[in-house]
Amino acid sequence: MKIITFLSDFGTKNSYVSQMKGAAVGITNARLIDITHEITPHNIREGAYALRSAAPYFPQGTVHVAVVDPGVGTGRRGILITTSKQILIGPDNGILMPTAHFLGDFIVYEISNEKYMLNSISSTFHGRDIFTPVAAHITNGVPFEEIGNRLTDFVDLDFGQGEIRENAATGTVIYVDRFGNIITNLTREILSNVLVYNKNIMVFIGEKCLEMPFVKSYGYVKKRDMLATIGSSNLLEISINQGNAAKKLSVKEDDKLEILFS
Amino acid sequence: MKIITFLSDFGTKNSYVSQMKGAAVGITNARLIDITHEITPHNIREGAYALRSAAPYFPQGTVHVAVVDPGVGTGRRGILITTSKQILIGPDNGILMPTAHFLGDFIVYEISNEKYMLNSISSTFHGRDIFTPVAAHITNGVPFEEIGNRLTDFVDLDFGQGEIRENAATGTVIYVDRFGNIITNLTREILSNVLVYNKNIMVFIGEKCLEMPFVKSYGYVKKRDMLATIGSSNLLEISINQGNAAKKLSVKEDDKLEILFS
């Protein structure tokens, strides 16, 4: 089973994504699956979160190509990352790193062997000319070492996993979605022993201290009420049922939060 | 030939749809085809119409997964429906029913066997954790009876087919599209003996009575003129050429209409 996924900020109004797929199908018979192409242009953190959300649901051996690449055409490098489960390919700007940290046991290679790139490489579209052809060759069994040398000074981006101390947890806001839901780096696993459904918790965030219930889903609180829940990415989220929590609390990405359990 | 289609209100800006596909490709080598993921959030009727429009063009044995699911996380059940031609999987809220009525000879099963779900089931994403894995296992030949018991008290939604009496037809508005075209439940088949191209008909709808031509396509009337036509879903539509018919006639879904043929 060969699978390549694609994630980018190219949008879907142009033919760019199809150019990547055209390059892929000329090399491999792998299945091609889109993650999303509507990442906010140049928003590496948003792209990193989307990849981190999707990767756990793909099988062993899946090759992910992620292209949010404000530095294309400058000196930034392209990298291939192997992990214990899947392979990640894209620019060396951090977009791949939260997924690499999550999947674990990762090794970073610089993409340098031109043998596995398109013949004519444009300055502005490495997704099509470099990353996709490399991904396609990898699904055909080309050894990682053929792609380039190992790198240790890659650009890192780590969402972390938060920390638990007795009846408190500290974490970070990794992403605010377009509905204003505040997604934290506190995982279901780390919280499993301290959180109890339908009990209230205290949340210190954005210079405010709020009491809210921890519930299974939005439906358990009234409209406009605040809630904490484990979202579909297995991360703790702070939300307002049919409202915008990030706006109300003036919270943005990278803000810290602390939670007290009763 | 194994085929799974996906329909939802998840949008395409996040990674949710790809999470469903990741779950699918881990189980089956079926072809994965999107119907649409831009159903207006929580609009079951719109989703039901889109599925009903698309299903007739797919081959025997296709498995459709449709997830417009405002009740997720509450007690609503998941169902699998077999018909004489295709298989439908989704929440028990009516979204599958117009297609089931159209395809005919349907049997409804409750989805209850956890053996065919993902190991870790979130409260908020049954599309990924339950419906898609079940669909994937079905394409691998798992018998329907393995999924759960037969249900008879499912939530029904039937667009009906209208009624013909001599030189009149009565029907219902099943959907208003984003251009304001009024799509009725009157099928090409039921009208084939009474409608004649380029002849005028009288339409009683929204407390108005209007005369308009029945034509092959929009191009047969002048700009801003009203027309009746059989749309690409083989249903009678009332439209204004380059205008918004629903707005002009104050017509909404579920409204009745009557047509007189001369």
Next chain:
Amino acid sequence: MKIITFLSDFGTKNSYVSQMKGAAVGITNARLIDITHEITPHNIREGAYALRSAAPYFPQGTVHVAVVDPGVGTGRRGILITTSKQILIGPDNGILMPTAHFLGDFIVYEISNEKYMLNSISSTFHGRDIFTPVAAHITNGVPFEEIGNRLTDFVDLDFGQGEIRENAATGTVIYVDRFGNIITNLTREILSNVLVYNKNIMVFIGEKCLEMPFVKSYGYVKKRDMLATIGSSNLLEISINQGNAAKKLSVKEDDKLEILFS
């Protein structure tokens, strides 16, 4: 390796694209790849440019179905075009022609053999009922001559390739993208001997004469500065870094331009 691509102005909020794919998978096991479905409605030129941009990256034998079709339901013909490399299918309104000129050695056939269409043909959806089934049968090896007779009076649309005279080039604006970038018909090949990176050129366009650098990518000029570059489609583009060049220069499609090299 069988591949069918799809390009249209149908949007992605309805089920139309999936109806085409449903028709395809009932006939062929070819891989199905979307180019884009968000061409501005009825904009044949924009569709033609998108197809021309994507086709070069697809393998020999790929069948492209392009449906921007304001004339559907009238007498306009459907055509199949063979080239030395790929096959093009769509309405006879010019949308396929820039790609045919680019791929070269093309022959145009009228699509007339009903044996290769769906049984029931709607007046308004030839993409599903005619073009896709024909494309699917072609991937199964049906000879081109079986589809219909050769045509010579097809509707032509040719973006041309510009002209080089000593230290000047004359060309045409073929497309303005949604960011205001001005895409010309001057190819990388025709300019390769005269353009030198990081040297200034004079551009006569839209009744203005402007000096700007020819650079590898946007990053080489300051914000709001004008630049000329070879875009990812291998065509010369005039742009403003983070600005709208077409607006500033009052340039529109089909305008002429002249370039002087120092």
